[in-house]
Amino acid sequence: MAISRNRFDFCAARCLVLASFVALAAGLSYGQVKNSCLDCHSALPEPLGVTQEKFSQDIHAQKGLTCASCHGGDPTSDDPDRAMSRKAGWKGKIDRRQVPRLCGSCHSDPAYIRQFNPSLRTDQLDQYHTSVHGKRLAGGDAKVAVCTDCHSVHDLRAPSDPRSTVNPVNVANTCARCHADASYMKGYSIPTDQFAKYSTSVHHEALAVRGDLSAPTCTTCHGNHGAAPPGVDRVQNVCSTCHVFQDQMYEKSSHRKAFQSASLPGCVVCHSNHGIRHPTDAMLGAGPDAVCMRCHTPGDSCDQARAGLFGELNQLDQAIQRADQVLGVAESSGMEVSEARLGQNQARDSLTKARVTIHSFRKELVDQDIQAGLKIAANNLQAGQKAMVERNYRRVGLGVSLVAIALMLVGLRLYIKKIES
Amino acid sequence: MSPLHSARKWLDERLGWDDLIAPLRKKTVPTHRLSYWYFLGGITLFLFVIQVLTGILLLLYYRPGANEAFESVQYVMTQVQFGWLIRSIHSWSANLMIFTAFAHMFSVLFLKAYRKPRELTWVSGVILLFLVMGFGFSGYLLPWNTLAFFATKVGTEITAQVPVMGKPLMIFLRGGEEVTGATLTRFFGFHVAVLPGLATLLILVHVLLVQRLGMSVPPRLEVEWRANPSAKREMKFFPNFVLRELMAWYVALGVLGALAAIFPWNLGLKADPFAPAPAGIKPEWYFLFMFQTLKLIPPRVWFIDGEVVGVLAFGLVGLLWVLLPFFESDDPSRTKRWITGFAVFALMYVAGMSVYGHLAK
Numbered sequence: 001m002a003i004s005r006n007r008f009d010f011c012a013a014r015c016l017v018l019a020s021f022v023a024l025a026a027g028l029s030y031g032q033v034k035n036s037c038l039d040c041h042s043a044l045p046e047p048l049g050v051t052q053e054k055f056s057q058d059i060h061a062q063k064g065l066t067c068a069s070c071h072g073g074d075p076t077s078d079d080p081d082r083a084m085s086r087k088a089g090w091k092g093k094i095d096r097r098q099v100p101r102l103c104g105s106c107h108s109d110p111a112y113i114r115q116f117n118p119s120l121r122t123d124q125l126d127q128y129h130t131s132v133h134g135k136r137l138a139g140g141d142a143k144v145a146v147c148t149d150c151h152s153v154h155d156l157r158a159p160s161d162p163r164s165t166v167n168p169v170n171v172a173n174t175c176a177r178c179h180a181d182a183s184y185m186k187g188y189s190i191p192t193d194q195f196a197k198y199s200t201s202v203h204h205e206a207l208a209v210r211g212d213l214s215a216p217t218c219t220t221c222h223g224n225h226g227a228a229p230p231g232v233d234r235v236q237n238v239c240s241t242c243h244v245f246q247d248q249m250y251e252k253s254s255h256r257k258a259f260q261s262a263s264l265p266g267c268v269v270c271h272s273n274h275g276i277r278h279p280t281d282a283m284l285g286a287g288p289d290a291v292c293m294r295c296h297t298p299g300d301s302c303d304q305a306r307a308g309l310f311g312e313l314n315q316l317d318q319a320i321q322r323a324d325q326v327l328g329v330a331e332s333s334g335m336e337v338s339e340a341r342l343g344q345n346q347a348r349d350s351l352t353k354a355r356v357t358i359h360s361f362r363k364e365l366v367d368q369d370i371q372a373g374l375k376i377a378a379n380n381l382q383a384g385q386k387a388m389v390e391r392n393y394r395r396v397g398l399g400v401s402l403v404a405i406a407l408m409l410v411g412l413r414l415y416i417k418k419i420e421s
Numbered sequence: 422m423s424p425l426h427s428a429r430k431w432l433d434e435r436l437g438w439d440d441l442i443a444p445l446r447k448k449t450v451p452t453h454r455l456s457y458w459y460f461l462g463g464i465t466l467f468l469f470v471i472q473v474l475t476g477i478l479l480l481l482y483y484r485p486g487a488n489e490a491f492e493s494v495q496y497v498m499t500q501v502q503f504g505w506l507i508r509s510i511h512s513w514s515a516n517l518m519i520f521t522a523f524a525h526m527f528s529v530l531f532l533k534a535y536r537k538p539r540e541l542t543w544v545s546g547v548i549l550l551f552l553v554m555g556f557g558f559s560g561y562l563l564p565w566n567t568l569a570f571f572a573t574k575v576g577t578e579i580t581a582q583v584p585v586m587g588k589p590l591m592i593f594l595r596g597g598e599e600v601t602g603a604t605l606t607r608f609f610g611f612h613v614a615v616l617p618g619l620a621t622l623l624i625l626v627h628v629l630l631v632q633r634l635g636m637s638v639p640p641r642l643e644v645e646w647r648a649n650p651s652a653k654r655e656m657k658f659f660p661n662f663v664l665r666e667l668m669a670w671y672v673a674l675g676v677l678g679a680l681a682a683i684f685p686w687n688l689g690l691k692a693d694p695f696a697p698a699p700a701g702i703k704p705e706w707y708f709l710f711m712f713q714t715l716k717l718i719p720p721r722v723w724f725i726d727g728e729v730v731g732v733l734a735f736g737l738v739g740l741l742w743v744l745l746p747f748f749e750s751d752d753p754s755r756t757k758r759w760i761t762g763f764a765v766f767a768l769m770y771v772a773g774m775s776v777y778g779h780l781a782k
Binding site (some may be wrong): 406 | 505506663683
């Protein structure tokens with residue numbers, strides 16, 4: 001009797017535990033939306049294939065959106081006909097021309113977007129309509145970039161994610177997928193060497209090599225959603241967003257008016273655009289890297305002014321190098337010249353400032369920076385030379401001391417010999 | 422009567438000068454082919470005196486404080502007349518003093534001069550060596566430059582590995598959880614007050630013991646001379662040995678001057694507590710063998726933290742080192758060979774690990 005009662009208790013307990021598990025599993029699954037789309041599409045080949053792993057990387061999936069959020073349909077049904085029925089709102093593959101509007105249906109709605117990211121802008125679609133891409137799409141050209149071309153689809157990541165196609169480091173490659181493809185761009189009458197040139201530029205070096213995320217990439221100058229060429233008369237405004245002081249100086253220069261009246265694109269005239277190299281003083285010279293002589297005539301008043309400015313920059317550069325050399329020797333001799341070394345930074349700052357002031361092409365302004373730098377470099381050179389004189393003085397002093405010590409040693413030795421003999 | 426004789430007579434009448442220096446007149450120093458090693462102790466003492474004198478001069482300008490220390494040393498080196506020389510001599514003589522102290526210790530060990538009745542001379546000498554290393558550790562931070570800052574950070578972190586009292590000891594040394602201006606002022610106090618006081622006292626004891634017990638001779642020679650007293654060779658301490666010691670001091674002074682003038686001690690860059698530690702930060706050369714050993718010990722040895730094992734091992738070896746004379750035989754003809762073997766191993770270990778630590782990245 002006791003045994004059968006125990007067995008009953010044991011069965012009851014087992015049932016209770018099982019029921020608890022079922023209730024727990026039901027409770028955990030409550031609230032999760034079934035997504036039958038991935039069950040089939042994860043097994044399909046590209047372009048229809050979307051795996052769970054891929055989709056889980058997508059920021060939309062992470063925010064709780066499903067396939068149906070864009071494609072419609074009923075993902076809760078395992079029946080393909082029902083899941084992909086027009087009656088259930090299924091849209092199928094989204095037509096390229098409809099992509100911006102579809103994305104905009106959420107991304108242009110501040111109230112909706114605020115739920116996920118209050119700081120995210122909602123003017124992308126409006127900007128897109130002003131872009132060359134948007135305008136051409138509106139004109140029926142389906143080859144131009146739509147949202148998914150740049151941001152990717154089904155594995156779309158936040159721009160801050162280094163793996164995102166629109167992360168600053170990857171933007172140039174993303175743009176180049178179309179813009180560097182000569183056959184794809186055939187018919188648009190624009191060059192396809194921008195990426196190749198950009199890859200050699202100082203901007204690319206700063207961004208890709210030095211990892212400076214503030215360095216410009218395509219979208220910095222052209223805009224992203226509203227991407228368009230800056231326009232000849234707007235180039236200066238684009239460059240000046242970073243190169244503020246150069247812009248202020250250029251505003252004071254005679255070149256500004258001259259370039260404007262000749263419809264020349266400001267900064268680009270001397271520095272080029274996509275392939276901007278690290279500027280050197282040689283640009284002001286008369287050698288192969290010179291840019292002034294492309295427009296000016298040798299020997300004219302402008303050429304003479306150029307030669308004067310070039311000479312001044314060289315003079316300061318050489319003065320800094322001379323001081324550096326002397327200070328280097330003094331330092332390697334163990335002399336304390338850290339203050340002069342620090343002063344060299346000030347001289348270099350003056351040279352940098354002069355190189356910025358060059359954009360005014362006004363001798364009196366450049367002179368101020370050059371003279372300040374020359375004065376500092378001269379002081380530093382003097383400090384280095386003084387340190388070298390001091391070093392030599394020390395060595396002479398050491399020599400005299402060693403001779404005195406040697407004499408003392410000889411004297412002591414002789415004295416010891418005398419008292420021990 | 423010359424002024425010198427008058428002064429001597431004056432002192433003799435009041436202090437009994439002649440009686441005071443009588444033991445020095447009678448004192449002799451054994452002469453043999455290894456007598457040169459006797460000079461090392463005197464050279465170390467000479468360098469200590471140089472340290473005290475140059476240290477006092479540096480004190481005239483040095484300002485202990487995170488915001489002033491570096492600048493004050495820079496001022497000494499660039500603006501003060503011969504300030505560079507004083508600072509360079511102070512730094513170089515500190516390093517030479519540690520070197521000669523090590524050399525003196527190993528010479529005493531190999532000549533077996535620590536034997537009865539000189540056990541206390543050895544104990545005081547080894548403690549003096551520890552104090553000298555403490556001088557080096559505390560003085561290294563005082564210019565408040567980058568290397569010193571991070572080396573002190575690493576060094577004080579190691580003290581935290583001492584079981585039970587490690588963490589409080591580290592906080593006591595640092596004057597807080599981190600190396601800050603409080604650490605600097607604390608180290609300054611150790612460097613110019615605590616350590617010099619202790620060292621001066623111990624040097625007095627050490628020198629008095631040397632004077633009282635005289636110079637030891639190697640055991641084999643001692644047995645020989647005991648068997649044949651006529652073979653014994655010695656010279657008068659004063660003036661013969663003192664004059665030779667004086668010659669050694671002059672040589673040391675010449676080396677010191679040459680090093681200070683040709684390789685002035687570098688000041689480096691001012692410490693920035695917020696900057697990342699420079700790659701490959703290392704302590705001063707005399708701590709390298711311990712530092713490198715700690716680096717080579719695996720993170721865990723059985724169930725104990727590797728660094729704790731290392732610190733405990735060094736503590737144990739240090740204690741054994743201090744007590745070494747008490748393991749030695751009193752009979753010069755039956756000295757313990759394992760002690761000599763241990764000394765050879767210790768010397769090779771210290772030298773090898775120091776070189777390895779210097780070359781290691």
